[in-house]
Amino acid sequence: MSVALDFANTVACPGCRVDDGLATSQDIERWLRAHRRELGPWDGPIPVAALRRLRTTVRQLFACAVEEAAPDATCLVAINRLGRLAATYPRLDWREGRRRKVIVAGKENSRDYLLASLAASVIATVAEEGRVRLRKCQSPRCTHYLLARTSRQIWCSPSGCGNRARVARHYRRARRRVVPVSG
Numbered sequence: 001m002s003v004a005l006d007f008a009n010t011v012a013c014p015g016c017r018v019d020d021g022l023a024t025s026q027d028i029e030r031w032l033r034a035h036r037r038e039l040g041p042w043d044g045p046i047p048v049a050a051l052r053r054l055r056t057t058v059r060q061l062f063a064c065a066v067e068e069a070a071p072d073a074t075c076l077v078a079i080n081r082l083g084r085l086a087a088t089y090p091r092l093d094w095r096e097g098r099r100r101k102v103i104v105a106g107k108e109n110s111r112d113y114l115l116a117s118l119a120a121s122v123i124a125t126v127a128e129e130g131r132v133r134l135r136k137c138q139s140p141r142c143t144h145y146l147l148a149r150t151s152r153q154i155w156c157s158p159s160g161c162g163n164r165a166r167v168a169r170h171y172r173r174a175r176r177r178v179v180p181v182s183g
């Protein structure tokens with residue numbers, strides 16, 4: 001699971017018939033709550049504009065990664081600047097005879113930390129060169145990306161775009177079997 005992929009896929013998709021998942025601040029809050037575990041603690045006001053801007057940057061980076069094209073320099077600068085904020089450091093906590101190592105976010109500002117942990121996931125996803133491959137869904141009407149584990153994985157979802165493609169193929173074949181009646 002990549003929270004960055006999920007984040008990029010919040011855009012509206014005519015193929016999957018879904019609306020923009022970050023359209024209102026309530027939508028954004030819902031999305032953040034659903035990803036709280038991956039994004040870490042966050043309790044400040046939601047950086048709505050910064051999140052929407054970040055999504056545009058992420059999709060530009062994803063598009064370049066898929067097409068093996070060089071990204072715009074401003075995209076790289078933007079993501080790396082946010083990624084830097086994700087730095088954590090260990091703190092020695094020594095209280096009442098108990099010694100503990102506590103990992104602390106590099107920035108006290110939780111607003112930055114939220115954007116930073118998203119950026120960290122984006123960097124990991126784009127730089128991934130292992131078994132998983134970032135791809136654009138093959139459906140022409142779909143705006144979604146996927147992380148493919150095999151070369152045969154080409155749809156954002158087997159039950160969504162994959163199933164629609166199968167059904168369309170079936171109808172095309174069925175139509176071809178119908179012999180036209182000549183008059």
Ligand SMILES: [Zn+2]
Nearest residue numbers: 013016142144
């Ligand atoms: Zn889609």
Ligand SMILES: [Zn+2]
Nearest residue numbers: 137142156161
């Ligand atoms: Zn799709």
